[in-house]
Structures are given as C-alpha cells and as structure tokens.
Amino acid sequence: MLSYIFGNKKATEVAHLIWERIVRKGDTVIDATCGNGYDTLALLRMVADESGLGRVYGFDVQKVALENASSLLEVSVNPNEKELVKLFHRCHSEMAEVLPEDTSVRLIAFNLGYLPGGDKSVVTESQTTAEALTVAKEILMPGGLISLVVYVGHPGGREELETVEEFCWKLPVENWTCCKIQMLNRQLAPILVFLFKKC
C-alpha cells in the first residue's frame, strides 16, 4: 500500500495485496470481470487448499476473455485446483443467479473498462455495473470486500466512475467503509475503490 504512494507498485498489485489481507483458504470469492484471468488466478491461489472448499466464480460477457482465463488457469495450476474455478459467460449483474443458495462471499473483484488486448469497443457499462454492485452489496458477507479497479481512459470511463461513486455515497457509514485511491497527476491511471462491509 505504501509502495503505491511511493510509486513502486501498480494499482492491480495494490488490489491483490489488499485481497490477501481479507481472503482465507476455503473462501468463496467472485471475479466479476475475468478479463484475461490474472485476477481469477490470483484469487484461486488465495482460496485453494487441500480442503477443496475454496471457490472462485468468474464472469465475463466476452467469450474470448473466458477462453483466455481458462487457458491461463490450465498452464498455471493443477486440474484439481482448476476445478475450484467456475467460469460463466454471463453479465456480472447476474452473479447471484449462479451462486449456490446462502453462499458466504468474502470478496468480489471488479476491473472496469475494456479487455486488455481485446475489442476496445466492448467495455463494462454504467448501467450493468450499477446493477452488479447492488447485487454484490447483498451477497457479500460482513467482513468482506468489494474491490474495484476503475479504468477511465476510454469513452464512458468517467461516467462509469461516477456511477461507482454515486453507489458509494449511498452506503451507510455504520455498515460500510468506502475508500477511493487516485493518482492526481496521472489522469488516466486506474482508480482504486474498496468497499469494506463492516462486521
């Protein structure tokens, strides 16, 4: 975290460090935007152990993203571990529909923007992001975290950030800590938002 302030870490690295402080072996977590699967893999490594209880539910509306994520997992973990990841070619606003009933979700991670290396005209949209956050808020367990890395350099990126901020403003301070971390002299740098559901 301090490394970020001192310019030695990237936003995604900071996000991973914070996830590591929250996520435990055997947890259920959600990668709301699989992209090329780097977050999915990082999350899997945090929840996987010999108990086989850990689960990573991954979502993306782009088939190519899920294929990339699946390939990355294939070459990075053993088949038993890969089994702990459930990938869905669906919008993250539908995440509650595929989860087993009464699942306690420790972390829900969003990467908002377009697929790196993919079709830049396909971006996450403010409307479905707002819907997904509303769902995420409900299914997250107390002591859990919603983590957002918001890219703002593409058309619609700023509006999506505003949608996230508006969502945060309404979260009651008694139950939520909503922290936004931003690089002021790098206008296109991703913005970090962490929503912690108090115990």
Add this chain to the structure above:
Amino acid sequence: MLSYIFGNKKATEVAHLIWERIVRKGDTVIDATCGNGYDTLALLRMVADESGLGRVYGFDVQKVALENASSLLEVSVNPNEKELVKLFHRCHSEMAEVLPEDTSVRLIAFNLGYLPGGDKSVVTESQTTAEALTVAKEILMPGGLISLVVYVGHPGGREELETVEEFCWKLPVENWTCCKIQMLNRQLAPILVFLFKKC
C-alpha cells in the same frame, strides 16, 4: 494503511504512519500548520535523537495555536528535545525564509482547515496554500514527502481541495507521485493527499 480501508484508523493516524516510513532521526521536517501541536510533537519524536541534529520547523498564523503547541511540547518532551522545535508566528507560504540555507527537508506536513477548538472563522486560504505548496515543492529533498490532510466541512474547504488538486495535476509524473485517498461515503471526512518527490 490497510486499517484505514477497513475503517479502523483515522486519517491523521494514517498520515503519521506514512511519515514514520519516510522520516529518519536527525532529519529536518516542517509542520506547516502547527494547530494544537499534535503533529509537531509526532514529528519531533521521529527526528529527535542524541545527535541533536533533527529539527522541526513549525508555522501558524494564529498565536493561540503556537501557544498550545508550545505548551504541549513543554509537558511531553524534555527541554533538550523541545529545543529542536522552532516555532514561527508566520504564514507557511514564508517557510523558506526562515530555514537555514541549503537545508534538506524530508517532510512537509499540512493540515488544511481551521484550528480545532479555535476560531472557526480563521481558516487556511487557497491562495496562501497554493503559495506554500509551490515553496514546499522546491525545498523538499528528493525522496521526501509533502503530506496534506484536507478538511472540507467548512466554507471554502472544497475550494481549497480544488487548489491542492490543481497543484498536483501539474506535477510531472517523472518526478512526483501524487496520491489522493478519500472516504466516498463520508462527505465531510478529511481527504489525504501525499506528494512523494521521487529520488
């Protein structure tokens, strides 16, 4: 730092933790807004050792603030340590004028707003804050930090934050990391801004 995201620490506590990672014994540091002296005291404890080389230069435009800071130091440290603090009843925009020539300054701390418990009509002003930041930028050593805790709940608070942000936007990314940390669902919570001058 993580404690802040999880709602367990106050903004000023986070600032102190970050200062501790930067400031070394024997350093020269500046408390640009002494207030009641709590930051001055914290800084003194970070720089003071038996070498007697450490210095804290403190500024405030309110005499009562300097009296309070002086009293706090009186009861908190021994006279030798207190000697390492130099308090000035001057605006922080004049900080360079009282420093010995060629002083390397490791940290410059600002608390923007009004004096807690004091006259709420006396607040730091955007114009002198901008001037002070321009001076601070020059006298800070590479590897040093400008730390700002910006209170926004009083009239003019938001404008002052904008002044700080405008100042940050112009700092070249090659030489500066400018990180803003904000609680999104606590509109009146102080905002943290850390400007790290790269080595």
